[in-house]
Amino acid sequence: MSDEQYQVRCSTSKAEPFEVGRTRTRSEIAHPSDIAPSPGELKAAYQSAVEEIGRRRGIPPPQSGYATEVQEQAYSTFYGAFADACVAIVCNHYPSSGYAKDHKPRRDMHVIASAPGSGKSTLAKAFAIALARVGESRPYPLGCVFLVHHIATAEIVYRELSALCPGKIAVFSTKHDAESTQPKRYAGLFRVNDLHQYPIIVVTHEFYMGIRGEHARLCTKGDLKFPRVVTFIDERANEIAVHDLDPWGLEGVLEHVRGDNYAPPELRDSMTALERFVSTRRYGQQKIETARDDKEGWAATANSLAYFRNDDAARYMRAASARNPRLDFDDVFGFANALLEERAFISRHRGIRTAHFVGYERALPRIAGMVLLDATADIDGVTAICPWRKHAETPKERYDRLEVVHVPSVARGNIHRWFREPGNIQVYADRLRDLILRYADAGQKVLVVCPKAVVFAQNVDSWSKHMEPFLNRTAPEYTVVSTGETEFRENFAWSLDGRQVVLTWFGGYGIGANVWREADVVIVCDDFYLPQRTVKATFQGLRGHKATEGYLAETPEDWTDELATLMDGHILRWMKQMALRGKAREMDENGICGPQRLVITGDLIRLLGHRPEVFPGAKIKVEHPNYNQLLDRLIALLLSTEESELSTKEIEAKLDRKWSDISGNLKRQKAFEAALEAIGWSYHRGKGQKRGCFRRIETEKISTQEQSVAEQGPSSEYDF
Secondary structure, three states: OOHHHHHHHHOOOOOOOOOOOOOOOHHHOOOHHHHOOOHHHHHHHHHHHHHHHHHHHOOOOOOOOHHHHHHHHHHHHHHHHHHHHHHHHHHHHOOOOHHHHHOOOOOOEEEEOOOOOOOHHHHHHHHHHHHHHHHOOOOOOOOEEEEEOOHHHHHHHHHHHHHHOOOOEEEEOOOOEOOOOOOOOOOOOEOHHHHHHOOEEEEEHHHHOOOOHHHHOEEEEOOEEEEOOEEEEEOOOOOEEEEEEOHHHHHHHHHHHHHOOOOOHHHHHHHHHHHHHHHHOOOOOOOEEOHHHOHHHHHHHHHHOHHHHOHHHHHHHHHHHHHOOOOOHHHHHHHHHHHHOOOEEEEEEOOOOEEEEEEEEEOOOOOOOEEEEOOOOOOOOOOOOOOOEEEOOOOOOEOOOEEEEEOOOOOOOOHHHHHHOOOHHHHHHHHHHHHHHHHOOOOOEEEEEEOHHHHHOOOOOOOHHHHHHHHOOOOOOOOEEEEOOEEEEOOOOEEEOOEEEEEEEOOOOOOOOOOOOOOOEEEEOOOOOOOHHHHHHHHHHHHOOOOOOHHHHHOOOOOOHHHHHHHHHHHHHHHHHHHOOOHHHOOOOOOEOOOEEEEEOOOHHHHHHHHHHHOOOOEEEEEOOOOOOHHHHHHHHHHHOOOOEEEHHHHHHHHOOOHHHHHHHHHHOOOHHHHHHHOOEEEEOOOOOOOOEEEEOOHHHOOOOOOOOOEEOOOOEEEO
């Protein structure tokens, strides 16, 4: 961004023009350019920092191509967020200025969704360093903050930044708290009350969105205190906190509070009122219940829960959670507060006589100057709901060297219920061993991503003992990665017939991690579904609606297209993020990924339908289609036939099922048409007495870059 472009961004015809970068006295601040350094000065410092980071890593700076384009677009995005923050500071801190009277602050979230391994995080570090260095000679506090998922990541970021800007960086987590009595693993120790003194700080998502998060949002210089001008969010944070309380969880917390001599009487009374509300509404006819259904009853309960708004309640929850991390303090206290704000509902499950009490709240504050660094922000389904997300036009990556193999899952139906059946975890574990041995060669490194229940299962033959390195906190020979209150072993610690294997699980350590970049093969097992109640709560929160408004007020039991998009976005995000933890994240100068094999056992139709935006350029091989799924059988049939057209009558005969059964599945699966196109077919509905048909797309019309012709392999494998 040039000086002239900055003037256009921050001025209007009504405002007095100011010289960019000119320093005025504090009482004279009347325009964003009075605070900000010149874009040219900052750009030069940014480029210098990029080169310095590269030299320290032994990587020469890019001269052209994909990396250079990402670098340029990243700077423009970072500066845009910085300019928004400067505008907000003038409008909020100097409201009497002419500029403030003519402008309103913008709270857009600027998004960089370039590929994993494209350098987003590195470039953000360079911008923060540049701003700290340029800001040394200016009188105003120009602070940045990095939000990262894991404590170990915070330590890594802190160490690299400290080497570049000694004395100007702070990091804070439970392992970096100088005042904590807990064991401290890292040398960098800081007091939470001192964070505002440092131009750059690094904290976890959890801390920033917690009760002490305000300490990470402000920066001081002398006696002047400003909001931090850029907030880098490294991988998407959960903007909406969902508190999913079940009655059994409430009973454990209630028992603890009643037995705690330090619990104030007001808290005990409020807990009793909450327990009464839950017990009387645990069963009911409605699948979804909100305060609209019984205004007086819900209001009476809210009046009895007023203590949960008290700061003392928040402090008690934090202390009690540290002493008893197994109890659901967060869900209990969170639901109570959500009920007070009318952001709560009851989700009942017909047939199994149970209920969940769901509350939601905005956890990530919307402030000016936020930048989201997330390779999957373009497919996560959130942007369609949040118009304040502003995506940068980054160059597109390609996955021509990513070999994707789809293998049907051994699990059937709801995977959580399937795991409860005796012997099924053993079956699942045996299948995972087979996949590792089949798709990885001796000497290769393998990352396996699977449901948590499989990793934590005990007494599973030829399996459980190999999981110990990834769970045992005391074994000194394994590197420990702290992830909030849990820890994880990152090494390829399991040797399976010459293959070096590491495991992680959905919802655990992994998104944004760079520790498995040597993996030759990544196996992603099944899809990471969220409960529908969680998706509904997230949707309401992103919309800014109370439970008595919007979707939950109109059609609470329906499953809408918007909800389906949000669910699919969550699944696709985890699929892509974990799939690209290995060698595929190494992008060359043309933005093409490194060579890697990816084995996926999730939904085939979703994978095919979304391949162009998730893995553009990748080839997909389908092995042994799942013959328990009609649509998978139909895909297999189309792939194996030599005909150019098949009528629905022929489909009925070949699959031995009525077309109405098949078409019913088609209507429910919105990605199916895209999946058909991906394999070179299209569906044409019938008219009148004429039956519909599937017709092969003419070969010359299929893009050689985005689609490939389906061919039957020598076995029951198909490339397309």
